[in-house]
Amino acid sequence: MAGDRLTLVTGGAGFIGSHLVERLVRRGDRVVAIDNLSTGRRSNLNGVDPSRLTFIEGTVSEVVQSVDPSGVDGIYHLAAAVGVRLVIKKPIGTIETNVGETSAALEFAAAGRTPILIASTSEVYGKSERIPFAEYDDVVYGPPSQPRWAYACSKAIDEFLALAHHRENGVPVVVARFFNIVGPRQVGEYGMVLPRFVASALAGDPIEVYGDGAQTRCFCDVRDVVDLLPRLLDDPRCAGGIFNVGRDELIEIGELARLVKDTLGSRSPIVRVPYDQAFGPGFDDLMHRQPDLTRLRAAVGFAPKFSLVQTIRDLAAASGESVQRSVESTI
Numbered sequence: 001m002a003g004d005r006l007t008l009v010t011g012g013a014g015f016i017g018s019h020l021v022e023r024l025v026r027r028g029d030r031v032v033a034i035d036n037l038s039t040g041r042r043s044n045l046n047g048v049d050p051s052r053l054t055f056i057e058g059t060v061s062e063v064v065q066s067v068d069p070s071g072v073d074g075i076y077h078l079a080a081a082v083g084v085r086l087v088i089k090k091p092i093g094t095i096e097t098n099v100g101e102t103s104a105a106l107e108f109a110a111a112g113r114t115p116i117l118i119a120s121t122s123e124v125y126g127k128s129e130r131i132p133f134a135e136y137d138d139v140v141y142g143p144p145s146q147p148r149w150a151y152a153c154s155k156a157i158d159e160f161l162a163l164a165h166h167r168e169n170g171v172p173v174v175v176a177r178f179f180n181i182v183g184p185r186q187v188g189e190y191g192m193v194l195p196r197f198v199a200s201a202l203a204g205d206p207i208e209v210y211g212d213g214a215q216t217r218c219f220c221d222v223r224d225v226v227d228l229l230p231r232l233l234d235d236p237r238c239a240g241g242i243f244n245v246g247r248d249e250l251i252e253i254g255e256l257a258r259l260v261k262d263t264l265g266s267r268s269p270i271v272r273v274p275y276d277q278a279f280g281p282g283f284d285d286l287m288h289r290q291p292d293l294t295r296l297r298a299a300v301g302f303a304p305k306f307s308l309v310q311t312i313r314d315l316a317a318a319s320g321e322s323v324q325r326s327v328e329s330t331i
C-alpha cells in the first residue's frame with residue numbers, strides 16, 4: 001500500500017529531488033531524504049509535511065550505513081555532482097562523487113533487494129550525432145584530456161554498475177537518462193541554461209548565449225518528470241531498463257533566450273559569448289540533443305502538462321524577484 005511505503009531519496013534537497021520528495025509524500029509515502037547540501041538547499045523541502053519526512057544531512061555513503069535496508073521499499077538515487085561547469089571546476093570531486101556514491105547506493109539497494117532508480121543524463125550520449133538519441137545506441141566521447149567528458153563517463157560508469165547489480169544480484173534497477181529538466185528552484189550558478197537566462201532577464205543583465213545560439217535542446221518541466229519517476233520504479237517490467245526522460249520538442253538556445261526575454265517582459269540585451277570564453281579553451285559542445293521517447297512512452301506513457309512558457313513564468317516567480325522591479329530598475 002502506498003501509505004505504508006518508506007522511500008529513500010538521495011539528493012532529496014536538490015532541484016529534482018525536492019520536487020520528487022513532495023510528490024512521494026503527497027501520494028502517502030514516508031520519505032527519508034539524504035543530502036550533503038553541496039548544491040541543494042534544506043529550504044527546498046520547507047513545503048513538505050514534516051511528519052512524513054526525515055531529512056539527514058550527509059553524504060550517501062556515510063548515511064546509508066545507519067539505515068536498515070530491509071525497511072526501505074524504494075530508492076531514488078539523485079545525489080551527484082551535477083553539470084558540466086562543475087566538472088570542469090572540480091573534476092576529482094565530480095568523478096569520485098558520481099562513481100563512489102552511486103556504488104554505495106547500489107550496495108545498499110542490493111542488501112535489501114530494493115528497487116532503485118538511478119538518475120543519469122543525456123550527457124551519456126557524448127558527441128553522438130545520431131538524432132534522436134535512443135537508449136541502446138552507441139556513444140562517442142571526447143578524450144580524457146578534456147575534463148568535460150568526465151561527467152558523461154562518470155554517469156556511464158554508474159549505468160554499467162547499476163545494470164551489473166541487476167544482472168549479478170537481481171536488484172530491480174531502473175536507469176533514467178534526464179534531458180534538460182527545468183522548473184522552479186533550479187539555480188543557474190552551476191551552468192544550467194534556463195535558470196541562468198531567467199536570472200539575467202529578471203535582473204536586467206545581458207542574457208548570455210554561448211556559441212552562435214543555433215544549438216538545440218529539449219526542455220521538460222520537473223513537475224512532469226516527478227510524476228513519471230515513481231511509475232518507472234514501481235513497474236517491475238521496467239527493471240533492468242534504461243529510459244530517456246524528457247520532452248522531444250527541440251528549441252534553439254538563441255530562440256530560448258528570446259522566449260525568456262519576451263515571456264518576462266525583460267529589457268535585457270541578448271549577447272553571444274564564445275565557448276572558449278565561457279568554459280575555457282577547447283570546449284566541445286553538441287549541436288543537437290533530442291531524446292527518442294519510444295521506450296518511455298511504451299513502458300509508462302508520458303503526457304507532459306507544463307508548457308515551456310509556463311515553466312519560465314513559474315521559475316521566475318519562484319526566484320522571488322519581481323519582473324516589474326527589474327524592468328523599473330532599468331528605466
Ligand SMILES: NC(=O)c1ccc[n+]([C@@H]2O[C@H](COP(=O)([O-])OP(=O)(O)OC[C@H]3O[C@@H](n4cnc5c(N)ncnc54)[C@H](O)[C@@H]3O)[C@@H](O)[C@H]2O)c1
Nearest residue numbers: 011014015016036038039040059060079080121178180181
Ligand atoms: N537537471 C537536469 O536537467 C539534469 C539533467 C541530467 C541529469 N540530471 C541528474 O539528476 C540528478 C539531480 O540533479 P538536479 O538537477 O536536481 O541537481 P541538484 O544539484 O539540485 O541535485 C543534486 C543533489 O545532490 C546533492 N549531493 C551531491 N553530492 C552528494 C553526496 N555525495 N551525498 C549526498 N548528497 C549529495 C546536492 O546537494 C544536491 O541537492 C543528478 O544525478 C543529475 O546528474 C539532472
